[in-house]
Amino acid sequence: MVASGQVGRGGRRAGTRGVPRPVREQRILDVAGQAFSERGYHAASMEQIARRAGVTKPVVYAYFASKEGLYAAYIEREGSELIERMRAATDVADEPAERLRAGTVEFLRFVAERRDGWQLLYAEAAARGGPLAERIVELRARIVRMVRRVLEQQSLDGRATANEAAFDALAHAFVGAGESLANWWLTRPDVSAQDVTELLLASGRATVERALAA
Amino acid sequence: MVASGQVGRGGRRAGTRGVPRPVREQRILDVAGQAFSERGYHAASMEQIARRAGVTKPVVYAYFASKEGLYAAYIEREGSELIERMRAATDVADEPAERLRAGTVEFLRFVAERRDGWQLLYAEAAARGGPLAERIVELRARIVRMVRRVLEQQSLDGRATANEAAFDALAHAFVGAGESLANWWLTRPDVSAQDVTELLLASGRATVERALAA
Amino acid sequence: MVASGQVGRGGRRAGTRGVPRPVREQRILDVAGQAFSERGYHAASMEQIARRAGVTKPVVYAYFASKEGLYAAYIEREGSELIERMRAATDVADEPAERLRAGTVEFLRFVAERRDGWQLLYAEAAARGGPLAERIVELRARIVRMVRRVLEQQSLDGRATANEAAFDALAHAFVGAGESLANWWLTRPDVSAQDVTELLLASGRATVERALAA
Amino acid sequence: MVASGQVGRGGRRAGTRGVPRPVREQRILDVAGQAFSERGYHAASMEQIARRAGVTKPVVYAYFASKEGLYAAYIEREGSELIERMRAATDVADEPAERLRAGTVEFLRFVAERRDGWQLLYAEAAARGGPLAERIVELRARIVRMVRRVLEQQSLDGRATANEAAFDALAHAFVGAGESLANWWLTRPDVSAQDVTELLLASGRATVERALAA
């Protein structure tokens, strides 16, 4: 019988042969995320990303077609993951209050685990313009809607008289507070996720009860 | 050593002579702000900025020394104005509550009047690593401190037992909520500044009273 | 952040593919030497050098990193060759007198074979302040030291009482005479290298014997 | 009677009014020489030269028409002075030997007194190309001819059988040795001009007597 393994068939110099494409793709995305996050989209160079990922530039182009494509793929991966994790966490709970807590906890987990991804998503959402603007805006909008739905449900327990816009505004305020708090938290490793969560939730609850009541 | 055939450079065609320097400076800054805001620091080109400002590149360099210098000057102008206006507005009032309201109102006014400036400041604060990162971080920190001080004063009226970090967190949350709300507001021309202000303040008040009490 | 409309850069037309890198490097250096020699460092343009070498600018940068790098590489190539050839020629002979003759002959050979290189080395040594000033000064100093050593040995055959500085001075005078003579010779193709050599050596010998004796 | 002085008549800011044109011209040339000598022709900027001379750029252009004109004027001034001084010194003496000594002494004096001028003349003579090439070549040629004539006269005292070319070569060698020695001397302030002169003359004499005799 002839040797059946696919690896190490000789001829080639060394390289990273035999690594399956999906794995390599992820590796490239990881490196790209780091580079984009550290130096910004423009300053990050394809050359460097390729080198750090242990491949050559044409490979990167073969996989992602262009720098913008690479960027989009990264944003997409991180964004989907954030949304998916939040949705999954939220869906587990029944009570609105619990759902909000679960989503918040998961959000902070993501922020801590994927600093690069989070910071890039955040920065990109802040910068208008650019072809990924829509995608990111939509992403954030989805989160805002999730929050808003929960807040509305929470409010129904009381007597909600607030109008549409008010809830929209409230959700935006809540999300903004969460983002800002998350970033602050990243600079304060001594503070627990628990504390951050509680503060944010308490603020949200208090606001719904009092601010919307007005 | 000496190159021959170097004659015939320079010259003049028509130009916008007679415009006093300070005026021109401001004009260039305005245009630069637009460009940076629309396309981001890297993508904005000096060539284009100069052309749109009705001058030539060397003029821009004569005034601002470098692209980064131009950017810095713009950030500086907008940032100082924002801070100054907020401080001035705040200083007029005596009561902490009134001070917070005044600052908030002035902030929203700035956001509305200087969209480009606001959006650039916001985006740049979100992106770490850009040029002037420090300057902007310091700017936002100053605003956070202003808020924090007011919140502390407000809280003293009650019985504040909250620790340091809590106030820090609260201020960051408040500022984040305000930023997010401001951006949302820019997309909703039908909503009055008044309403946005009230929502934000109510949220802040409720949070201080309830969230910190916990 | 992300600029749109950046597509469609790069490409290829025809080019001189297949030329091995070392060959191309030498070709570029040759052309660069010509350009630098003809127009001086500053006046020579990378654009022009690249075009004349049949490559594009980025190729030149890929090989030599910068204009100064290119210049340095050329100076280095020519300088090393000159020194190496002189050293090799010198080392063959045993007697001081023979060594001096061999070195001189080889020097003139280099001057004749590599006009561009020689003239650039000479000009650059004359101009203080250029890039690589140090490198060239060191080069010439090495030659001066070679000459000096030989002169000292020659002198030992007689009764040398001359002080240090005198030998230094003598070596500098000899080298200067050689350079000047070489340049003059380049304008007089009818004169033989032989004659130039003899004159220079005779002058050196006479000087050592008489001038130092004083 | 009304104040008659021409200076300080008011109206103007401050400036350097009242300085007669020739004085100003010389001042500009001085500064230009420094700049060219320090940084090379290309790297020296008109802006800087003007500023250091205490005038504005247009003034420089009014006086010298162009950068090249300024350079030419400086070279001209220094070159003429060198030649003139050497000729004057030489003309005083009668004997060939005395003439050579007088010229050499004066040359070294010039080198010491006018470092900038000397170094620029030397560097420019080394660099071919450039519009002043001819002028400088002619300058050096004149010095070489002076030397040659003296050497011929000196040689006549003996029995000269040397051919034309030999004297030419000899003169070039002598001048080259002188230049090189002069530059070396500039780096050795401890050595006296006297010593340098003697060495050079002795070398010249020895060479004429022995080398040409061959």
Place this chain on the structure above:
DNA sequence: AATGAATGAGTTTTCATTCAT
């Protein structure tokens, strides 16, 4: 006679992108 303010024309350098192998 002098100046402040501009300008046109380069220069070096960098990068995303793509063939030929």
Place this chain on the structure above:
DNA sequence: AATGAATGAAAACTCATTCAT
């Protein structure tokens, strides 16, 4: 499927030179 080597296009920045005052 992968790479080494090139390329076209731009971008920041500089400077000699000149008008309008």
